[in-house]
Amino acid sequence: MGEAVAGIVANPASERDIQSLRSALRVAGVGRVMVWTDAGKIIGTVRRMVDAGASVIICLGNATMMRAAAAACGDVPLLMLPAGGADESAVAGLAAGLVATHQVDTDLVTNRATVLEVVTKARREIALTDVSVCSESRWDPASLTELYCTFAVPDGVGLSSIPGRLCPSPKSTVDGVAVSLGPVDETPYVVQAPIAPGEVRAVGVRGWSVLHAGVRVDLAAAGGSIALDGQPHFVLKPGESAFVELKPDGPWCVDVRAVMAEATRTGLLLGRKPAEVLPRPRLADARFPG
Template sequence: MGEAVAGIVANPASERDIQSLRSALRVAGVGRVMVWTESGKIIGTVRRMVDAGASVLICLGGDGMMRAAAAACGDVPLLMLPSGSTETLPEPTVAGLAAGLLATHQVDADLVTNRATVLEVVTKARREIALNDVSVCSESRWDPASLTELYCTFAVPDGIGLSSIPGRLCPSPKSTVDGVAVSLGPVEETPYVVQAPIAPGEVRAVGVRGWSVLHAGVRVDLAAAGGSIALDGEPHFVLKSGESAFVELKPDGPWCVDVRAVMAEATRTGLLLGRKPQGAFPASHLVDAPFTA
């Protein structure tokens, strides 16, 4: 077996985190680390990394970079570290160790990766994916106050962002294949009003007309002619009058690395110990073990 190869695509402002990742990957036994820190060309770069033999990819950046990496990584496990995320994320050194253990096949990928679902938006001229949500606004200038449709890959009660809207009405965990579709409108016209944290420090009253399960593989036409569409909360494109589009929840997204699962498996098998123990210590030994200052 040749040397283990890992790829990193990252925002150039994340130099310290990149160094932490590189150091941890080396400790785990990765022989070659490819790094890309330039803006643009992410899809082509990730594909070249895959062709060069990368057995794990790490993406450290914004939602646009994450979407591009997810679209290009194929079946190579992807570890995503969103910059500016409000979610609890693994520290880069720990993430690098986890990625390295996976790249060197010391941990079984089947035990520590999960296939994500993605939302694919298709128009006559383009095809784009979203990792978390697709939202439709009735205005050409995207505005949360004018949202009419929302589609999410998951929705949890303690979430933040647009998915927090269905998260308080019809939770759909990441572990399920199905997503959720929500019909929105002005608060004075809708039967439900949700107080949702759609962004850090911003809680809005959102009017909801209704919601339903979004099944994988089912195409839903978007009533967005003349309006705008956002991917993962970022305004992306405007549909001209008469132009059609549809969204589809697809179950064949990237294989995402569960850092906590990797480190738990490494601990269980003693991968990070200098000498593997012959057996577990009895509980009494843990209680009575002498301590010397």
């Protein structure tokens, strides 16, 4: 069996995190680490990493980079990590290294994510968390009319926090959530939701329903704008149609907590010195004052 290979795609400004990942991967036994620090050409780069034998891909960056990595990694496990914390990077790197070296069973520590696919006549895009539709050509949270989420949890941050407070849908389920939105003075429900870090806003909700995997839903706002994972992405031309579909065949995502729990359970991170170099135990002989 050859050396274990891991790939890292990251923003060049994340040098500290990259070094932390490199170090942790080496500790876990990864022999070769391929690093790409250009925000462009991520899809082609990740595919080349996969072809070169990478058994795990780490994406350190924003939602745009993560979508590109998810679209290209195939069945190779993907660990998505927001940039910004070297401590978190160290643990994530160790977990990725244990996956890359097959020291943990990937079936136990990875989950197949669902993704949202948006299709128009001219394009096909994916979102990892949410697709939102705005009635205006300039995307504005105040003018949102439709929201589709792969999951929704009560403690989430971002647009998925809106259904997370109304109709939670955990990541462990295949189904997602569809939400109809409108002005707060015209809707039967108003949710106080953190739609972005540091921004809590009142959002008007007309209603919601389960979004089933494999069912195409036509978007109603022709001529409006569409955002992927909370980022404005493109504008629909007047009369242009589009649909969204929840697909169950997204990337295999590494669950860092599950990896570390399994490594602890099996003793992978526990080392012992040879008996002949251990100091003579003194605890039993110690006298306590009293």
